[in-house]
Amino acid sequence: MIIRNVTVLDGQSATPLADAEVVVSDGRFSAVRSSADARPAADEGPVLDARGGYLVPGLWESHTHLGGYAFSKPENERAAYISQLLTDYLDVGVTSVVDLGGPLDVELAARDYRAKAADAAAELFFAGPVFTGIEGWPVLDDPKRAPIARQTDNADTAYRQALELADQVDFIKCIYDGEPGAPDKLPLDALKAIVAAAHEKGKNVLVHVHERIDVEEAVAAGADGIEHAFQPQEPSSTAEARDIAALLAETNTYYCPTLVTWEQLAYNGDAGYLQQLVEGGFATQADLPQITSRPIYGHEFPRHSARDSRIRLDYAMRTLALMHDAGVKITAGSDVAMLMPTPPVALLRELHLLAKAGLPLPAVLAAGTRHSAEKIGQQTGTITVGSVADALLLDADPHTDVAHLIDRSHHVGTLRAGRPSWEEA
Ligand SMILES: [Zn+2]
Structure with a gap:
């Protein structure tokens, strides 16, 4: 053709x-x-x-959790539901979807289902379960959430588990978030062991972080990508952003700020925010009752207060362009769609926020295409x-x-x- x-x-x-x-x-x-x-x-x-x-190259949603969206469905309907979501993504121009953590059996079943489906849909890449500390994020004390993670406090076990998992997934995801030395934080030597195992298998490692020290240690451990804008210690100064930008640029580490995550956590329950979504074309008035009737609407997310999320969002919005100017490769991912009419819209909102943060439009396009592909080691996302x-x-x-x-x-x-x-x- x-x-x-x-x-x-x-x-x-x-x-x-x-x-x-x-x-x-x-x-x-x-x-x-x-x-x-x-x-x-x-x-x-x-x-x-x-x-x-x-x-332009097809868009990439480079940070989502389809298994999470499918969680409310009966087990035997989850693969079909994810398949439908992948069709919905393609309808808005997204040709690849990267799942940053979910139950391995659900992801494998979804891939299998897609392979037999006749309709066109976005390609699926997935991490399977994430590595975290004992009862670490996002499992906490909920046993129902156990299949979405490998909880570990031991580098040798982590290394063996990562070797085994790497054969079944497209890349590896780690959660490196929490008080240093606390049992629910992945130990640094375990993080290093996981990266070593993944790299031995030719797979990239993406690391979810909370603050500056997490970014620095994850990069030192060999992470290929950092997930989430970090929580600044001194929000009034851009110094932290400049330091982290220099580090990420020098080590060629990808950075996925998930701005729309912090925006939704900051404005959950705020009717004015929903009106903004309507005015921006991200939702219609008719979508609003469906959004406000969700159980999460108006309820604070565990471990992430609205106040901290707003600080995180404002800081990332203010410093993203300087990080780009310093040479950081930004990627586009939404993570959550709790206030969006559908999951694919969250990625469109993320691209909007990247532009609003002052990224030049060619960089917004690169974030939503090539950089997101490269972050998981796929040499594609270009024409x-x-x-x-x-x-x-x-x-x-x-x-x-x-x-x-x-x-x-x-x-x-x-x-x-x-x-x-x-x-x-
Ligand atoms: Zn996530």
Whole structure:
């Protein structure tokens, strides 16, 4: 298949390729060239004239918990439910979804279910259970939550478990959060052992952190990505952000601030916030009763007060652009969708917040595509020869306004592993 007369923002080079044609074969991009070098289409299948359009890599949701969303469903319906969510993601332009922790059996069943499904859906990558301390986050004292984690206080056990898990999952996730030395915090030597095991198996490790010391120790242990904006000790100064930016840039460690997590935790129960979502096109008035009737609505999240979450959000919003300027590779992930009409909307809101924080729009696009792929070791997320043919076709330039990327009225269609939505529509 050929897409012609399109402007390609390949997710890699700074300058768009105007008046281009993109060739897809066997689910991958096989040529990206200027129309001046166009060839007859006979051997390359159907042609789509996309004049006036912009082709960008398919979006990535690089931090979510589909198993968590499926938790309320009966066990035998969870795989089908996750499969439906992956279809819903594709409907908003998200072609890859990265699950940062959930029960392994549910994730494996969901992948199996997808492999047999006929409809198109976003690709699923998952961590399976996360490594944490004894009764650490997110298990705490709830035995029902045990399948989402491997709780450990011992480096040798952690190493063996990580070796075994790495064969079944796409990457490894650790929670490194809590008082140093407390039993519910993963010991630092266990974190190092897990990273060593994962890297031996060629798998990346993403580490959920709370504050600066967690970031520094996780990076020293060899983490490939840091999950969540850190809680600042001195919110009035940008010094911590500058130090952490220098560290992440120097070690080429990815950074996923999950701004929308802190925003939802900070404004849970605030009717004005829901109105903002409506005004921004993230929800409709008709969605609100469904959102406000959720059990979590207006209730503080365990261990995360609204006040601390607001400090965390405000600080990240204020310092993200300087972290980007320092060379940090930012990734886009939402983590929770507790106040969003649906989980896919949370990623769109995250991209909106990244732009609002002052990231240049090409960096917002990189966060939502290539950087999110690279963070889990996938060399894709670009419109370049050999990359999986996942793309989003827009009717306006996403480098001039983030709304052109996230507002569904600008979405013309998607390509998912070379399969175009416009042929089905
Ligand atoms: Zn998470």
